[in-house]
Amino acid sequence: xxxxxxxxxxxxxxxxxxxxxxxxxxxxxxxxxxxxxxxxxxxxxxxxxxxxxxxxxxxxxxxxxxxxxxxxxxxxxxxxxxxxxxxxxxxxxxxxxxxxxxxxxxxxxxxxxxxxxxxxxxxxxxxxxxxxxxxxxxxxxxxxxxxxxxxxxxxxxxxxxxxxxxxxxxxxxxxxxxxxxxxxxxxxxxxxxxxxxxxxxxxxxxxxxxxxxxxxxxxxxxxxxxxxxxxxxxxxxxxxxxxxxxxxxxxxxxxxxxxxxxxxxxxxxxxxxxxxxxxxxxxxxxxxxxxxxxxxxxxxxxxxxxxxxxxxxxxxxxxxxxxxxxxxxxxxxxxxxxxxxxxxxxxxxxxxxxx
Amino acid sequence: xxxxxxxxxxxxxxxxxxxxxxxxxxxxxxxxxxxxxxxxxxxxxxxxxxxxxxxxxxxxxxxxxxxxxxxxxxxxxxxxxxxxxxxxxxxxxxxxxxxxxxxxxxxxxxxxxxxxxxxxxxxxxxxxxxxxxxxxxxxxxxxxxxxxxxxxxxxxxxxxxxxxxxxxxxxxxxxxxxxxxxxxxxxxxxxxxxxxxxxxxxxxxxxxxxxxxxxxxxxxxxxxxxxxxxxxxxxxxxxxxxxxxxxxxxxxxxxxxxxxxxxxxxxxxxxxxxxxxxxxxxx
Numbered sequence: 045x046x047x048x049x050x051x052x053x054x055x056x057x058x059x060x061x062x063x064x065x066x067x068x069x070x071x072x073x074x075x076x077x078x079x080x081x082x083x084x085x086x087x088x089x090x091x092x093x094x095x096x097x098x099x100x101x102x103x104x105x106x107x108x109x110x111x112x113x114x115x116x117x118x119x120x121x122x123x124x125x126x127x128x129x130x131x132x133x134x135x136x137x138x139x140x141x142x143x144x145x146x147x148x149x150x151x152x153x154x155x156x157x158x159x160x161x162x163x164x165x166x167x168x169x170x171x172x173x174x175x176x177x178x179x180x181x182x183x184x185x186x187x188x189x190x191x192x193x194x195x196x197x198x199x200x201x202x203x204x205x206x207x208x209x210x211x212x213x214x215x216x217x218x219x220x221x222x223x224x225x226x227x228x229x230x231x232x233x234x235x236x237x238x239x240x241x242x243x244x245x246x247x248x249x250x251x252x253x254x255x256x257x258x259x260x261x262x263x264x265x266x267x268x269x270x271x272x273x274x275x276x277x278x279x280x281x282x283x284x285x286x287x288x289x290x291x292x293x294x295x296x297x298x299x300x301x302x303x304x305x306x307x308x309x310x311x312x313x314x315x316x317x318x319x320x321x322x323x324x325x326x327x328x329x330x331x332x333x334x335x336x337x338x339x340x341x342x343x344x345x346x347x348x349x350x351x352x353x354x355x356x357x358x359x360x361x362x363x364x365x366x367x368x369x370x371x372x373x374x375x376x377x378x379x380x381x382x383x384x385x386x387x388x389x390x391x392x393x394x395x396x397x398x399x
Numbered sequence: 400x401x402x403x404x405x406x407x408x409x410x411x412x413x414x415x416x417x418x419x420x421x422x423x424x425x426x427x428x429x430x431x432x433x434x435x436x437x438x439x440x441x442x443x444x445x446x447x448x449x450x451x452x453x454x455x456x457x458x459x460x461x462x463x464x465x466x467x468x469x470x471x472x473x474x475x476x477x478x479x480x481x482x483x484x485x486x487x488x489x490x491x492x493x494x495x496x497x498x499x500x501x502x503x504x505x506x507x508x509x510x511x512x513x514x515x516x517x518x519x520x521x522x523x524x525x526x527x528x529x530x531x532x533x534x535x536x537x538x539x540x541x542x543x544x545x546x547x548x549x550x551x552x553x554x555x556x557x558x559x560x561x562x563x564x565x566x567x568x569x570x571x572x573x574x575x576x577x578x579x580x581x582x583x584x585x586x587x588x589x590x591x592x593x594x595x596x597x598x599x600x601x602x603x604x605x606x607x608x609x610x611x612x613x614x615x616x617x618x619x620x621x622x623x624x625x626x627x628x629x630x631x632x633x634x635x636x637x638x639x640x641x642x643x644x645x646x647x648x649x650x651x652x653x654x655x656x657x658x659x660x661x662x663x664x665x666x667x668x669x670x671x672x673x674x675x676x677x678x679x680x681x682x
Contacts, residue, residue: 181531205534217616
């Protein structure tokens with residue numbers, strides 16, 4: 045069992061902590077581009093060290109507070125690892141009226157053991173508003189969303205900022221990435237009309253380039269530019285709201301330039317393009333980690349264990365004055381004793397405070 | 400920068416003056432110690448004056464914070480000026496409670512008050528610019544995070560104060576200031592506070608992680624503050640392990656505690672210098 049004792053040694057704990065500190069330093073502001081082992085190796089080492097220490101040291105396993113503290117830390121290491129293996133992160137842009145579909149998610153990153161069922165997530169994007177104050181300081185975001193209710197109908201909820209929408213364990217967060225979109229219908233000379241949306245860049249971040257392009261089937265690239273009328277006010281308070289905004293769609297085929305109001309169409313090579321309406325889109329960040337609650341419980345238990353341990357250790361050794369002024373049979377000024385004889389306490393009776 | 404634009408400033412200046420009074424009186428107390436047998440300690444009157452000055456400072460800083468809060472409509476959570484004035488208030492408040500309830504630690508004021516005054520001097524040179532309250536800050540976990548953080552930093556300050564006494568008394572100038580105190584027991588007391596530091600630092604990190612998960616969709620992202628505060632937590636844990644395992648010379652222990660306080664200080668007040676925003680998502 046010598047190897048187990050070595051594995052449980054405090055020296056190894058310190059080595060693990062130093063390695064973890066180095067890993068943390070390397071991960072600063074750049075965790076995405078750091079190899080996993082930079083943090084995983086010291087975490088694994090510390091988890092092994094902790095496990096061995098719990099088994100080997102009676103001071104830990106016979107002491108409920110210390111045992112809970114160390115088990116809590118071990119739990120954090122294990123759950124953090126499980127979290128990384130099963131997590132899912134992505135972004136999605138949702139137009140008003142759009143039903144969420146997994147295929148719409150982009151910038152997807154997930155752990156090798158991810159088993160969340162994003163396909164079963166259903167919601168419909170509604171309108172949203174964002175408040176701004178002077179110098180474009182963003183205020184509260186209120187995104188209206190329809191989610192399934194318990195009677196197989198829909199209920200409206202409002203999400204935004206620090207209030208995510210949680211569906212099937214997936215957390216949807218509104219982001220600063222949101223803006224306007226043009227709903228367009230392409231009516232080909234032959235065949236069925238197709239309706240879709242062209243998302244313009246984030247607004248008001250890119251208010252100066254509300255443009256995008258699209259190439260119809262068999263046709264040439266069409267450039268779009270939205271000439272927006274919003275409540276935008278660089279010096280005052282205003283609300284970004286699709287309902288109170290309007291726009292003209294400038295369509296440029298390279299040879300011709302057209303300005304369209306909603307409902308207007310323009311003939312093009314191979315068909316007709318109709319600008320149906322101005323709408324909005326909201327960018328969400330999707331996050332899934334099944335260990336979140338466990339991590340919280342584990343870390344709280346860990347702190348409670350530590351408190352329990354030191355409470356039991358120090359409860360009968362309060363921060364008394366005599367502890368400092370202890371060697372002599374004299375109390376320090378400014379201190380009232382509450383012993384029976386109202387007398388100073390002997391130093392050697394108190395001189396046993398150990399960490 | 401005018402008083403008309405920033406009506407909280409005169410209250411802040413008055414509060415800092417009261418803290419300065421406490422600092423001067425704390426030094427006066429140890430320099431003109433009363434001898435009682437083999438001991439020496441600041442007089443009872445001196446201790447009461449120091450405590451009174453700190454309390455007056457807290458009251459004045461409370462008014463200053465209240466005026467600014469009323470003017471801007473949000474608490475002091477966003478820019479460096481607010482961070483400093485808020486910490487001056489909370490460090491004073493929690494230290495005053497410790498000073499009042501644990502008379503044995505009162506001599507630490509000669510170390511603690513000058514350390515607080517680092518912030519006091521700093522805040523005088525900072526533009527008290529108005530700040531905008533980010534929508535992600537309207538979260539109850541922010542209060543828990545900030546509250547635990549304030550207790551953590553103050554207990555770290557108290558431990559640093561005790562560690563400072565251990566180091567100061569080895570200097571010829573201050574040898575007589577703390578006569579009668581046991582270095583061993585000062586050391587034990589300082590480390591007992593370090594345990595509290597570990598507890599409240601842990602609680603601060605937990606509350607911060609829950610807030611970050613709600614506010615920015617991730618509980619940990621290794622931003623400037625998160626990395627630095629994790630380093631601080633690790634260093635506290637490592638130092639306590641070393642203290643428990645090895646026979647640590649009190650002066651080495653004191654230097655370790657001061658180094659940890661320095662790290663915590665940099666975490667709190669250094670992040671704005673190497674990070675555009677204290678936390679990602681603020682802007």
